[in-house]
Amino acid sequence: MGEGEGREFPAKNAVAAQSDAHGNATVAADFPAKKPARQLDFTGVPSRGSVVLPEYPQPREVPQQEPVAASAQIQTHTQTPVGAMPVGTSHTQNPSARSLKPESPKSRPRPSVEVKDGTPKKQKQCNCKHSRCLKLYCECFASGIYCDGCNCVNCYNNVENEAARREAVEATLERNPNAFRPKIASSPHGTRDNREEAGEILVLAKHNKGCHCKKSGCLKKYCECFQANILCSENCKCMDCKNFEGSEERQALFHGEHANNMAYIQQAANAAITGAIGSSGYASPPVSKKRKGQELLFGPIAKDSSLHRLGQFQPANPVMGSALSSSAPVVRAGSSATLGPSKFTYRSLLADIIQPQDVRELCSVLVVVSEETAKTLTDKGTEDQTGTSLASPTLERLQGQKESDPQKRVSDDCLSANQEDKVAPVNSSSGGTELPMRRPMSPGTLALMCDEQDTIFMSASSPNRITSHGCNTTSQLHHGQRMNEAYAEQERVVLTKFRDCLNRLITFGEIKETRCSKLSRTEIGSPQDPSSNGPANARIENGKQQVPVSNGVAQPPAKMPQMITGAVSASNKDLPKIPALPENTDNRPKA
DNA sequence: GAGTTTGAAACT
């Protein structure tokens, strides 16, 4: 029979293995005639009643908690074993004793042992009448156990009919090799374990095949996902699903009876994340999934779950929803692998840290750096030619810059830039309104357009330099060579700085992610104050930006400038006013 | 407890 076949269970399950041993055939054979009852090991599932399985082969990830008493299938595969029932206990309640049943005595506890209040309850007993308990319709069969104490009629799911049963198992596996495998898979995120206990909902696990509910809104036990106490996932093809994170209906359902279930924890976590990130951060769609027909909105995605999923993600909360839609890069994650079933709407952790003005500031810094580099190089050239050093502070800075760590460099640069602005604004002869020579450029432009660098270099040059560049025809060749080197150096410095900024952003993003992650776990119990990541927490020491620590968790700076410039926030006001990026394009000085 | 509803499983 295949019990074994196909399934991995056997392997995992020692006991099972023996029966399955793989083979298929073994079942009967191996089946010790009555293993106490263990049934097919095929599942790997916990045995419900019977015997066995010392341990579950598969870690079932999904602990089910809750209510679910679910149907055998799910239960079996999932819930049962899983957390809820300690193998030993539950099912085993009546272990051996069961009389296998042709008759189905009702003595045996069914597989689905529910454990509430810590008290294992009796497992369900099937009531099959037409399937002989040899099809998956039968929860016992589906769970891989013999019927025992059930109310079924004409049952063949027992030792006495092992042969028939084996055949049935084989047939079933033939149709679907995964028939006896757990239907619920946990998500990659392993955070759930800590919360399983208290009736938290397992939102991270998901149904392998997904449900296909049409009328239950996936909020009734008809729905396998709901029954397994998990949220519907992208695997589902249900309609009008309300079993998703943030669903009001779902919340209402759990509210009261499961006040502290996972749903709330998750929500709180979301809230925490949102708070940490900003109002436009994560949003859980309070609105229920749309019906497939509604998907007009989403286009032809439909059928597959994608559409469906989109529906699920819809922000129900008008506020959040709008925030979501308005904020640029909102990634809907949720799909499986990663976010998995958890349908959080993902938004960059840096979303609220990086403001448009910050980008502008970054551009300013880069431009300033570019200028300084150009200036320095030019001065050097001049020095070379004249033999005199200009002893420019800028030069010193730049020189030092190359030696110091990037962060310090950035910081210094920023400061220097600011200073320079105050003291001797480069190219700002005409005052604030005129486009400074240091035309703001997008990082991308700075990084990618070498030609632009030339322009900047040229424009950044002082009149003197220009003069020297352009007027001294005799030294043009030599000068040209130097210029090339200067460009290269200039580009190197600018790109280096930009790279440093990006690296810092990445670092902070990671820090924030970690922090949010922790927050989400602890949020419910002891909400942390999101404000902890305020600007005040970012400090710069020794030119190096220090990551503030709060509650043991590194705090990313709340404000971008600190990351970009590595300088004090005060630098903002010192920075030259820079027109919006797009506007500059045409204003760049022509060399 | 009978009847209805529902959706997975099985079948075509």
Added chain:
DNA sequence: CAGTTTCAAACTC
């Protein structure tokens, strides 16, 4: 793969 039928659990009254 889609549509239909079968089946048994979940649900309603």
